[in-house]
Amino acid sequence: MASVTQEASPAGPGEATPATIPVENPATGEVITTVPLMGPDELGQLVQKARRAQPAWAALGFEGRGQILRRAQRWMVDNVERVIDVVVSEAGKTYEDAQTADYGYTVAALGFWAKQAPAYLADEHVPSWNNPIVAGKRLIVRYAPLGVVGVIGPWNYPIANSFGDCIPALAAGNSVVLKPSEVTPLSSLLMAEMMLECGLPEHVFQVATGDGSTGAALIGEVDCVMFTGSTRTGRAVMRAAAERLIPCYLELGGKDPMIVCADADLDRAANAAAYYSMNNGGQVCISVERVYVEEPVYDRFVDKVTENVKRLRQGPPAGRASVDVGAVTFPPQMEVVEGHVQDALDKGARVLVGGQRRPGQGRFYEPTVLVDVDHSMKIMTEETFGPTLPIMKVSDAEEALRLANDTAYGLQASVWTRDIERGEALARRVEAGAVCVNDAQVNYSALNLPMGGWKSSGLGTRHGAGGIRKYTQTQSLLVTRLAPKRDLHMFPYSRLRTRLLHRLLKLLYGRGPRG
Numbered sequence: 001m002a003s004v005t006q007e008a009s010p011a012g013p014g015e016a017t018p019a020t021i022p023v024e025n026p027a028t029g030e031v032i033t034t035v036p037l038m039g040p041d042e043l044g045q046l047v048q049k050a051r052r053a054q055p056a057w058a059a060l061g062f063e064g065r066g067q068i069l070r071r072a073q074r075w076m077v078d079n080v081e082r083v084i085d086v087v088v089s090e091a092g093k094t095y096e097d098a099q100t101a102d103y104g105y106t107v108a109a110l111g112f113w114a115k116q117a118p119a120y121l122a123d124e125h126v127p128s129w130n131n132p133i134v135a136g137k138r139l140i141v142r143y144a145p146l147g148v149v150g151v152i153g154p155w156n157y158p159i160a161n162s163f164g165d166c167i168p169a170l171a172a173g174n175s176v177v178l179k180p181s182e183v184t185p186l187s188s189l190l191m192a193e194m195m196l197e198c199g200l201p202e203h204v205f206q207v208a209t210g211d212g213s214t215g216a217a218l219i220g221e222v223d224c225v226m227f228t229g230s231t232r233t234g235r236a237v238m239r240a241a242a243e244r245l246i247p248c249y250l251e252l253g254g255k256d257p258m259i260v261c262a263d264a265d266l267d268r269a270a271n272a273a274a275y276y277s278m279n280n281g282g283q284v285c286i287s288v289e290r291v292y293v294e295e296p297v298y299d300r301f302v303d304k305v306t307e308n309v310k311r312l313r314q315g316p317p318a319g320r321a322s323v324d325v326g327a328v329t330f331p332p333q334m335e336v337v338e339g340h341v342q343d344a345l346d347k348g349a350r351v352l353v354g355g356q357r358r359p360g361q362g363r364f365y366e367p368t369v370l371v372d373v374d375h376s377m378k379i380m381t382e383e384t385f386g387p388t389l390p391i392m393k394v395s396d397a398e399e400a401l402r403l404a405n406d407t408a409y410g411l412q413a414s415v416w417t418r419d420i421e422r423g424e425a426l427a428r429r430v431e432a433g434a435v436c437v438n439d440a441q442v443n444y445s446a447l448n449l450p451m452g453g454w455k456s457s458g459l460g461t462r463h464g465a466g467g468i469r470k471y472t473q474t475q476s477l478l479v480t481r482l483a484p485k486r487d488l489h490m491f492p493y494s495r496l497r498t499r500l501l502h503r504l505l506k507l508l509y510g511r512g513p514r515g
């Protein structure tokens, strides 16, 4: 059972009892512990401490910071069972869902950013030959840390999507205050414990437990906000960041389409459809949320997916490979899933597998396959974020493409075909930040490949050079070494020098054919 707690300090005489939030195991319904609900005063203090700790952390340089991140990587390997246990207990997900993403992603990311930060953030020397005013001077672009970065995370990947975004911010020399989801704060507290044990100076990484009000208070204090969560909250976060004029990056919701062409490897496509719609209980921002299948292979594809989903085992996880599909982590999400399925049924859809809440202990929704769906239904147009897979027949890939783009979201998509050239051409026409051909979701593990949403799915990217440079501010340096006492363009102006300057500019830019 999870062994990370952060009980609120008891109230002194005459003081009000500090507010707390219960943390529940969604697979069993039991309350694991409570954590403090931090308010603006506590947030202010945390950020002040972070601000004081940041210069010394930045002064450690890439090598010093990288050493601590690499130590944390080894700590995770040595404590893998504890890490997975904490995630499983508060998210109600399966052992394997915690293993591949929360543990597997993060353990790789610690090493990746330790290694890549110096490469992505090294000083850049840019040429000075393109304008005579600066010719011969040293021009340098420098990436300076922002100060204190606030990271706000969701509940579906309590480590990967919360602490995962703190790693590049730390590697860049910032202090970080992380506000995890109120539903899954224990994994972040474990990461704070890990970082201290691995030698991170005090207050460089802190966790602020609490709800939306805590997140809002954090934005009021920090120098940059990295938010992962719903599109609705993302808008509020951006408004608050705009008030303070601080950088704001948003990784938001999605409604990822899967396009299956008639020439696809149907076994692979069906296995992938079942896995990438149901892994993590379908609570993945980049899960397959809807499928469009070309008419000639539609029936065979539906049969294969249905057989696959029927075999999935669901229930409270009890260690390795005990179940395939875990719980619904966030209580209100159950109503969203039920509402979308009911809305589809009311409008003529048919359920082939599942279609209801699982009776018994814990909060589970059965893995569900729906057909006879269309875009009048919420299940095809709004983010469901549950173990549902609606499959729609289309006449051809052009119709699939039109429907795939008929959405406010633009996070990810996938195209399935044996014709790689055509697949890539179709992928380029999907309005989404990432598109896979004959694959899905795994692009998230390519830490050097940017990941971020178009349209209402977000702003900015994580991973790659942009995924760490966003936590810095560029400083341009111009250094003049050998130079005359007075440059050609300086006072006093004279006719001769004005004429010389004209000639020079004409010589440089005025040659070549006209018209």
Ligand code: NAD
Residues within 6 Å of the ligand: 152, 153, 154, 155, 156, 157, 161, 179, 180, 181, 182, 210, 211, 212, 213, 214, 215, 216, 219, 228, 229, 230, 231, 232, 233, 234, 236, 237, 251, 252, 253, 254, 284, 285, 330, 383, 385, 411, 453, 457, 458
């Ligand atoms: P949410 O928007 O309800 O909450 C996210 C976080 O924001 C929580 O920590 C919450 O306490 C905090 N918050 C709430 N109101 C706030 C406010 N006014 N100011 C600051 N912080 C506030 O999202 P959720 O239900 O926790 O997560 C599910 C959503 O996250 C889904 O839409 C999913 O697609 C999305 N998500 C996106 C990505 C991505 O990379 N694009 C990854 C994971 C999840």
